[in-house]
Amino acid sequence: MQITFLGTSSGVPTRSRNVSSVALRLPQRAELWLFDCGEGTQHQILRSELKISQLSRIFITHMHGDHIFGLMGLLASCGLAGNVQRMDIYGPPGLSEYLQACQRYSHTHFSYPIKVHAVRPGIIYEDQEFVVSCEALHHRVSAFGYRVAEKDRAGRFDIGKAQAMEIPPGRVYGQLKRGETVTLTDGRVFHGKDFCGETEIGRKVAYCTDTVYCDGAVELAQDADVLIHESTFAHQDADMAFQRLHSTSTMAAQTALNAGAHRLIITHFSPRYAPGNALELKDLLQEARAIFPKTQMAHDFLTYEIPRRRDMEKGKLVIGNG
Incomplete structure (x- = not known):
């Protein structure tokens, strides 16, 4: 399981950061799952080593533009390329109507079947290898966080x-x-x-954005190998975070700590913390690490290979720049 960050800015893109999107690559089954799809996401995919032809599932957290404005364009391109067999899309109420309106007014026809699933808290997808669940977050509109849990596997047969x-x-x-x-x-x-070795514990990743600190995010992040959590604001801007129902760096860290997560990757940063300003992104990272030391900061095209528990115990870790 490999995570690639395709957009790490909040609200609007910057010169170095696109708006929200995270890809989860499942090489054992040649599949790609996408979480959120802000404007320009398909361009980010083209600049990465990911293959659009492997895209099979898209999970949308909420209906704000910086999380969905790239969705229709991506779906249209998948159809024109002719190499996508089917697409399952998961998201809050209203997502299906939004896509239908986009199709109608742009006169777009998809050459492959698309199924839109309106989600509610609980398990939303399960197969022999994975279970995907969601929980409600606390934002200005209906928003959901997601958890992908790989099922445990029997140990190696002797x-x-x-x-x-x-x-x-x-x-x-x-x-x-x-x-x-x-x-x-x-x-x-x-x-x-x-005759079998130790059971191979399945990996778990949680994705929580946009939200202020809430129980739903903590629930999703329980014992997660990786928690991806928004960190729009610095701690000193907490009043603004509560007003806009976004998280500070310290809220993200507190979520990871209370959930017993193994690693936190913060993302979705406000452009106000650009280099040269009174507060910079490095300050947000320091704030988070003061509460949860195993925190790192995402940037566009950062890749993170989620290690198995046995590899973590041996100190193996793979992080790349894409």
């Missing part, structure tokens, strides 16, 4: 041990791999747990 015990291969191996107890025709009984 085929050498099975062969040494003269267990016949085939169906029995499959049963043991699944952790089942097997009785052979000769009466011998074997337990799958004796």
